[in-house]
Amino acid sequence: MRAMTQAEVVALRNAARQWEATPHKSFRPYRRDILDSIDVMLGTGVCTGELLGIRWQDIDLDAEVPTVSVMGTVTQANGQGVVWKPAPKSETSKRTLYLPSIAAEALRRKAAEREFLPESEAVFASEVGTWRNPSAYRVHFRQVRKIAELDWVTPKTIRKTVATTIYSSDGLDNASQQLGHSEVGVTAKHYVQKLSIGPQGVVGVLDEWFQSAS
Secondary structure, eight states: OOOOOHHHHHHHHHHHHHHHHSOOOOSSOOOOOHHHHHHHHHHHOOOHHHHHTOBGGGEESSSSSOEEEEOOEEEEETTTEEEEESSOSSGGGSEEEEOOHHHHHHHHHHHHTGGGSTTOSBTTBOTTSSBOOHHHHHHHHHHHHHHHTOTTOOHHHHHHHHHHHHHHHHOHHHHHHHHTOSOHHHHHHHTOOOOOOOOTTHHHHHHHHHHHHO
16 A cells, blocks of 8 residues: 655646646547646545535535535446436445645635536536546546656545545544545555554653653
């Protein structure tokens, strides 16, 4: 399990800016919000389906601390195309997350350009306002990571990076809640990079022991 370093996060975001600025040869409409989507993932730890399933009604940017509610996911359904599923994998997947500045600002940028697709429910909609295909999104993401020379990075890597960051500061329980896992064991096994550091509590134990022995 490998999480991204701060330098790698910076490289990925810079690559996203470069990708957005690169002229596109296709005559079809082309979404240019890959940086905003990456910033939302960095600020929340949501998976690709959850990211693309965020609806305008799910965000509250006017709250004292802005929030996003994860109420569903976007998936490719046989015979139906790309659909929004209102029921996440588990009840713990349905959660409200507080937004750090990086994610809140990204969603504010999206809100400012909402007039271009006013009828769409989706914050990260397709070019024509429908639910965006996760597979198509991942194609664009791979193009960005190639520019950044981070071929090992996927959207799931960002999710692991968020989990590891929370785990190292606030513990495994909070990391698990942020990701919407029903069991902390799943988070511990698959989503956090283990830290090779001893428990901080031993400092007091050893200090007390040495003082009593002196």
